[in-house]
Amino acid sequence: MNRFWLLPISLVPLLGASATIIQALAISLCTALLVGLHQALMAPLRRHLEHSPRLWASTVLAAALATCLHLGLQTWTMPLAKQLGLYPLLLALPCLASEQLPAQPGRYRLLGLGLLGLLAAGLALGICRQLLADGLGLHLAALAPGALILLGLLLGLYNHLRPSNTASRRQGTR
Amino acid sequence: MTARWRSATVLLLVAGLAIVATLAWQRFTAGPIAEASRQWQEQQWLKVLPPGSYDNRPLQTPLALKDAKLSHSHLLAGYRASLAGITSAVLLHSSVQGYGGAIELVIAIDRQGRLVGVRVLEQQESPGLGDQLVDPARHWLDQFIGRTLRDTPEQAWAIKRDQGAFDQLAGATVTSRAVIEAIQDALRYFDQHRPALLGETPP
Secondary structure, three states, X not given: OOHHHHHHHHHHHHHHOOOOHHHHHHHHHHHHXXXXXHHHHHHHHHHHOOHHHHHHHHHHHHHHHHXXXXXXXXXXXXXXXXXXXXXXXXXXXXXXXXXXXXXXXXXXXXXXXXXXXXXXXXXXXXXXXXXXXXXXXXXXXXOHHXXXXXXXXXXXXXXXXXXXXOOHHHXXXX | OHHHHHHHHHHHHHHHHHHHHHHXXXXXXXXXXXXXXXXXXXXXXXOOOOOOOOOOOHXXXXXXXXXXXXXXXXXXXXXXXXXXXXXXXXXXXXXXXXXXXXXXXXXXXEOOOOEEEEEEEEOOOOOOOXXXXXXXXXXXHHHHOOOOOOOOOHHHOOEHHHOOOEOOOOOOHHHHHHHHHHHHHHHHHHHHOHHHHHOOXXX
């Protein structure tokens, strides 16, 4: 597994724990919180660590934060924690993925945009899944594979509607 | 070389602090989590009883069950719900082999041997087929409510395919059969051990 796998794997918590709007909102907010905390803790450490120890430190911190989040959810919101299952623990993966962003000037703006996008995608996914499963009785939407298909459709729709500043025939040619 | 040593020291420090903080947090939350999980479990259990039909805390008074191995299922525990000091229902925690593993049910039976509620606590049935059992939009388990062994004869406790009286879950015959057998077992057990379960001495 190399670092390019980290991004797709980071989708797992979002796909698994977005069957209702509440769940989707909770898991998206937890992602934003955890990635933010992880970045805040890593920021002062980066100067003192070389490349490989930095990855280790990032991994240890992500694991510790995810564990604390999991325990905290169980302490204060037991019913929600039962619904989310083990997915909050997997939120260590987006933390690791965000650590791979290159250190360039716009780093935190990019990260913030990414997290906002994730929040929007999570909300859209939660709303669609709940509507389809409860409103229309489409059982597939309540299951994780249905979530993957829906996310694909939603992203396709977004790409279709997004105002693009290049002509579509130029896309991918650079 | 010094940069490397400094890196290693910082890494060790970070790892140590992270582990200590996690352990401290776990120690700090262990008590509240146990309490919350107990409350949550109690809520799940008591959803099986109609609200207002009991005023005690049934899970605080477990019953000693004799011969808990039944013909298709086995009973794990029994509890008594009472209203104004009189037993209003008995809760039986039953476990039966389903398609994907054990299905754990809580079955509530009133004084007359009538089923007042049944809920699934644990199941590992196939997603989309057997797990319709816990789908809140399907009320498959509701068809058993109000049934007794007297109004439904022995051989009618089966799905329609087996010449019984009940609908089955589409695509989940094994699951449906298992649940029906578990409910029938529990009702039969109640009828056989009625005085002991209700806490009355036989006249």
